[in-house]
Amino acid sequence: xxxxxxxxxxxxxxxxxxxxxxxxxxxxxxxxxxxxIVFNTMFENYWNKKTAxxxxxxxxxxxxxx
Amino acid sequence: xxxxxxxxxxxxxxxxxxxxxxxxxxGPVKASTYNALMAASAATAIGSGAxxxxxxxxxxHANMEADGLHPADHPFPQKTLFGTFDHAxxxxxxxxxxxxxxxxxxLDLVHWRNxxxxxxxxxxxxxxAAEYQxxxxxxxxxxxxxxxxxxxxxxxxxxxxxxxxxxxxAGAYPPDLSLITKARHGGxxxxxxxxxxxxDPPAGVDIREGLNYNPYFPGGAxxxxxxxxxxxxxxxxxxxxxxxxxxxxxxxxxxxxxxPELDERKKIGVKALLMFSTLTLLAxxxxxxxxxxxxxxxxxxxxxxxxxxK
Numbered sequence: 001x002x003x004x005x006x007x008x009x010x011x012x013x014x015x016x017x018x019x020x021x022x023x024x025x026x027x028x029x030x031x032x033x034x035x036x037i038v039f040n041t042m043f044e045n046y047w048n049k050k051t052a053x054x055x056x057x058x059x060x061x062x063x064x065x066x
Numbered sequence: 067x068x069x070x071x072x073x074x075x076x077x078x079x080x081x082x083x084x085x086x087x088x089x090x091x092x093g094p095v096k097a098s099t100y101n102a103l104m105a106a107s108a109a110t111a112i113g114s115g116a117x118x119x120x121x122x123x124x125x126x127h128a129n130m131e132a133d134g135l136h137p138a139d140h141p142f143p144q145k146t147l148f149g150t151f152d153h154a155x156x157x158x159x160x161x162x163x164x165x166x167x168x169x170x171x172x173l174d175l176v177h178w179r180n181x182x183x184x185x186x187x188x189x190x191x192x193x194x195a196a197e198y199q200x201x202x203x204x205x206x207x208x209x210x211x212x213x214x215x216x217x218x219x220x221x222x223x224x225x226x227x228x229x230x231x232x233x234x235x236a237g238a239y240p241p242d243l244s245l246i247t248k249a250r251h252g253g254x255x256x257x258x259x260x261x262x263x264x265x266d267p268p269a270g271v272d273i274r275e276g277l278n279y280n281p282y283f284p285g286g287a288x289x290x291x292x293x294x295x296x297x298x299x300x301x302x303x304x305x306x307x308x309x310x311x312x313x314x315x316x317x318x319x320x321x322x323x324x325x326p327e328l329d330e331r332k333k334i335g336v337k338a339l340l341m342f343s344t345l346t347l348l349a350x351x352x353x354x355x356x357x358x359x360x361x362x363x364x365x366x367x368x369x370x371x372x373x374x375x376k
Binding site for chain 2: 059065
């Protein structure tokens, strides 16, 4: 048993991720990378649906000759 | 001028109004009265400022012809806050430019490669560029030679320089259109209204020989004649080629030449607004949360019993 601690999710999070600066740094970077991947993917899907039919990618199939 | 009492009252009311968590001591001016007075004076200042601004802006005066008729608000999709270009319209607009406008107007800042994957495929642009001949640098024996166009070449100019352009157009210089929608007050609405706004001058207005009447042009007398009529250009995607459709497409194309980054800019803008607004609200909440301990703290002072009065 590592010292005395409260058995809660917030306490667990604090001890594993936020207590030591090294793990905190890794948490921040990993969260940032993960958030940006998820946010950008979700936003791009929304944006492509919103601008469907107006972009070059939507009309280029009419003009490609292979 | 403030009397000394009124000034003291104002100062006390300021201090009263800023104490949010202390007990309200009623000075000569209540905090609620002070707040109401401040709100009323701010509203008066903003209201009178806005009124004077709009009255001045919309005032009628005898020389309104010099400003040009104000263009109507047209529903171009790229005008709205989150709107982007219709690239099919850009494609049609380039065709209109090539067939109608490029006879007199240059488009110096646009190169053939700029059109690739915006309105045309790479093969299409190569074929279009190759239709034109460009003068190229000295060859091995020192002669200039002509060669068909490449992707890296600019859209060809109708005249080699401004003097030649003026000479061919009765002294009037057809401006370069690369940035015209950003360079004219009114933007796309102005260009559209101008191109579709040719009409007979009103009674009493004489336009000299060589100029044409257009109410949207500042001064009313423009060197360019009407060039866009129903059916001047045939579109390859079957869109009906009415004058208004042709004008709408060429104006969209000119908007693209002036603002090619618009699609990307609006996309980044929405992302930025989302992120910054979320982070702002988060920051405000976290600040107030962390400051609660300070802002709700009470200080008690128990004076020692053994102080002697001097």
